[in-house]
Amino acid sequence: MSHLLGFVLGSSCLLYIGSPSGFGLGSNWLLYIGVPLIIGIWAQIRVKSAFGRWSKVRASGNITGAECAREILQAAQIRDVEVVETNDFLGDHYDPTKKQLHLSSNVYNTPSVAALGIAAHESGHAIQHARAYAPLKARMAIVPVTMIASQMLPFIIIGGLFFGITGLITLGIWCYLILLVFQLITLPVEFDASRRAKIILREMGIIQPGEEAAGVNRVLNAAALTYIAAFIAALGNLLWLMSIRDRR
Numbered sequence: 001m002s003h004l005l006g007f008v009l010g011s012s013c014l015l016y017i018g019s020p021s022g023f024g025l026g027s028n029w030l031l032y033i034g035v036p037l038i039i040g041i042w043a044q045i046r047v048k049s050a051f052g053r054w055s056k057v058r059a060s061g062n063i064t065g066a067e068c069a070r071e072i073l074q075a076a077q078i079r080d081v082e083v084v085e086t087n088d089f090l091g092d093h094y095d096p097t098k099k100q101l102h103l104s105s106n107v108y109n110t111p112s113v114a115a116l117g118i119a120a121h122e123s124g125h126a127i128q129h130a131r132a133y134a135p136l137k138a139r140m141a142i143v144p145v146t147m148i149a150s151q152m153l154p155f156i157i158i159g160g161l162f163f164g165i166t167g168l169i170t171l172g173i174w175c176y177l178i179l180l181v182f183q184l185i186t187l188p189v190e191f192d193a194s195r196r197a198k199i200i201l202r203e204m205g206i207i208q209p210g211e212e213a214a215g216v217n218r219v220l221n222a223a224a225l226t227y228i229a230a231f232i233a234a235l236g237n238l239l240w241l242m243s244i245r246d247r248r
């Protein structure tokens, strides 16, 4: 889980507001900004509804997300990762720098199908880290530069589009390129964590085949969709900024 999609959609809105009038609503706009925005909102709705539905279904294993994560880490012989509770809704993530597995309260304290799926997915990231999974290492390596790019981006868009500073638009293009590479590397990391989660939950008997397993799939597949949507949105934003620069 991450708030990556929200960030990208926010910058899409900025791009929309700041787009120069005249060609602001042409066919490129629809393709680069409009369609990705709709896909992103749809993905966001799907992940919330999948979580909402399956967080009400109690898993027969009757352990909370926190207990599930600790059992998985123990079985994987990972002893240096701490499982902690966070208040941030759907803010579940694994922090490799602190070796902390953050689970939102709804996941941490709940024995639901959704909670176990998410707890197992985040544990999957901890396992990737412990096993030195290459895409995770690559992702960690570009986190600092991605943070800088994403913090600068809103100001760059505002300066570039609202005040018509072409140099800032070029800088914005570079920022989106960095974000795009980051999101591209994120895809295998996320898919692999969910793949591991599904196998582990089944093998450890935490989730039963049938309805429970289907619920886990729904939640994790919806989450995967948000990463694909974030990638598409960032690609659209990049192409849109490039087309704006070309027309100046």
Ligand SMILES: [Zn+2]
Residues within 6 Å of the ligand: 001, 121, 122, 125, 189, 190, 193
């Ligand atoms: Zn993840």
